[in-house]
Amino acid sequence: MDQRAPTPERIADIDACVERILDRTAGDLRIAAPLGLGKPVPLLNALYRRVERDPALRLTLFTALSLTRPRAAPGLEARFLGPFLERHFGADWEDPAWAIAERERRLPANVRVHEFYMQSGALLHSPRAQRDYISLNYTHVARDLAGQGINAIVQLVALREDADGLRISLSSNPDLTGDLLDCLEAEGRPRPLLVAVAHPGLPFLEGGAEVPAATFDLLLTPPGPPPRLFALPREPVDDVEHAIGMHASALVADGGTLQIGIGALADALVGALLLRQRHNADYRAHLAALDAGGNTRGLAARVGGLEPLAQGLYGASEMVMDGFMHLRRAGLLRREA
Numbered sequence: 001m002d003q004r005a006p007t008p009e010r011i012a013d014i015d016a017c018v019e020r021i022l023d024r025t026a027g028d029l030r031i032a033a034p035l036g037l038g039k040p041v042p043l044l045n046a047l048y049r050r051v052e053r054d055p056a057l058r059l060t061l062f063t064a065l066s067l068t069r070p071r072a073a074p075g076l077e078a079r080f081l082g083p084f085l086e087r088h089f090g091a092d093w094e095d096p097a098w099a100i101a102e103r104e105r106r107l108p109a110n111v112r113v114h115e116f117y118m119q120s121g122a123l124l125h126s127p128r129a130q131r132d133y134i135s136l137n138y139t140h141v142a143r144d145l146a147g148q149g150i151n152a153i154v155q156l157v158a159l160r161e162d163a164d165g166l167r168i169s170l171s172s173n174p175d176l177t178g179d180l181l182d183c184l185e186a187e188g189r190p191r192p193l194l195v196a197v198a199h200p201g202l203p204f205l206e207g208g209a210e211v212p213a214a215t216f217d218l219l220l221t222p223p224g225p226p227p228r229l230f231a232l233p234r235e236p237v238d239d240v241e242h243a244i245g246m247h248a249s250a251l252v253a254d255g256g257t258l259q260i261g262i263g264a265l266a267d268a269l270v271g272a273l274l275l276r277q278r279h280n281a282d283y284r285a286h287l288a289a290l291d292a293g294g295n296t297r298g299l300a301a302r303v304g305g306l307e308p309l310a311q312g313l314y315g316a317s318e319m320v321m322d323g324f325m326h327l328r329r330a331g332l333l334r335r336e337a
Contacts, residue, residue, distance in 0.1 A: 007166045008196065008216040017195065017220045018046050021152055024193045027057045031152045032145055032180060032192070035064040035117060037230055038173030040156045040197035043220060045097045051111055058110045062134075062145055064117040066099040067230050090228040102129045116141060142179035150184070152193040153177060157216075158202040166213040171202040174209035193217050201229050237268045243290050245269040249276055250287060250300035255311035255335060262321050270323035274330055277308045311335055 011017045021029065029047065033039045044061070051059040069089055072081035085093075099122070101107040107128055115129070116136040123129035136144060155177055160167040170177060177194075184191060196216040204210075237245070245268025252258060252273060260266040276283040284306055291297055300306055312334035315324050327333045 007213040008194075008219040010219050010221060012221055012223055014043060014046050014220065014222055017043060017218060018050050020218060021047065021154075021193065021195065022050070022057070025151045029057070029059045029061075029152060030149050031059070031061050031154060032150045032176075033061065033063040033154050034156075034173035034176060036067060036173070038156050038171070039063060039066070039096070040154050040195075040199075040220070041094050041096050042222070042227060043154055043195070043197050045094055048097045048101075048111065052108050055108075055110055060112045060114070060148075061098060062114050062148060062150065064115050065119060066096040066113075066115065067119055068095045068099050068103075068122060069093065088231070092227060094227060099123075102126045142176055142183045145180055146183035146187055146189060150180070150192050151190070152195065153180070154195045154197065156199050156202060157196040158204040159198045159200075159221075160204050167204075167210060168196060168213050168216065168219075169202075169204045169206065169210045171205050171209060174205065178208075178211070195220065197222075199226050199229070201226060234267075235264050237264045237271065241265050241268045242271075245272040246287050246290055247296045249273050249283075250296050250306060251304035252309075252313070253304050254307070254309045255313070257314045257316050258327075258333075259316045260321065260323055261317070266321060266323050270326055273309075273327065273332060276306070277330055277332055280306075280308050 011020065029051070031044075031047070033044060047059060051057040069085055070081065072078040072085075098107065098111065098113050099119075101111075102113060102123055103126055105126060105128075107113070112132055113129070114132050114134050116134045116138075118129070118133065134144075155170065155173065158169040158171040160169075181191070194216045195218045197220045241264045244265060248269050249272035260269060272283070275286070287296065287306070297306065309332055313327070313332055314335040314337055315327070315333045317324070324333060
């Protein structure tokens with residue numbers, strides 16, 4: 001007798017998945033999708049195009065950071081950037097169709113998009129995007145979405161299958177989906193349709209990111225090679241950012257908590273901490289060359305430190321970037337909360 005836990009209904013065809021979602025939502029889709037990478041863009045694009053063709057349907061999308069590729073100006077810029085974009089994102093990359101429509105001011109009347117973070121500068125000249133923007137603290141997203149009549153949640157997930165059956169990880173976006181479901185349950189609101197879209201490129205994160213397979217109602221597993229995951233080109237760390245990272249690293253106390261974000265400054269700080277840990281004499285020499293007046297080293301003696309981190313650090317961030325991975329591998333992120 002098979003004692004494995006129940007699993008979601010599997011669908012391989014994206015158009016069939018669209019029709020199932022439309023059936024369950026009675027043609028009035030109020031969809032929540034994760035920020036950034038966790039959005040299943042091909043499925044959302046298929047839903048958008050279906051609603052765009054039929055004015056009797058309605059789509060309201062609640063999400064954040066609908067990431068699009070850079071646009072090249074005609075001429076030399078396009079000839080340079082075009083091959084790079086194809087190499088970096090892939091020839092089959094799909095931009096979020098709704099974001100392009102907003103940018104070009106052609107979003108249909110039966111579609112509304114509410115984002116609480118936007119790609120910097122991308123929608124400055126889109127009146128509808130500006131009107132429908134929702135200013136939210138990340139801490140309050142689940143609470144405020146619970147009152148918006150959400151009837152479907154779609155999310156990109158990582159899968160594993162073993163002797164115990166199907167395992168699902170929310171991977172890069174493990175936070176808001178669970179919080180939203182908890183808020184809906186606490187307020188006695190209907191449970192939305194949950195649709196997982198498998199992507200083999202997502203890392204399978206365990207712990208709190210792993211959820212029971214039965215959390216989801218539908219599991220879309222499209223055939224063929226998956227689209228590439230969105231990744232921004234990394235900017236090199238310049239001399240100024242390197243110097244800032246060195247100074248900041250001296251303010252990190254052993255046993256403390258570190259919160260870092262995305263970008264060259266975060267990369268510089270991570271690099272400086274790794275140097276402090278692995279090659280402490282070189283680290284001190286570099287810092288001394290940058291700190292001729294001794295101000296940073298004096299401040300480090302009071303609030304930070306220059307020695308290797310014996311106790312380690314606790315990492316805290318709503319957006320975990322790869323710098324934390326490097327610190328973890330180096331043995332620096334090891335303090336328990």
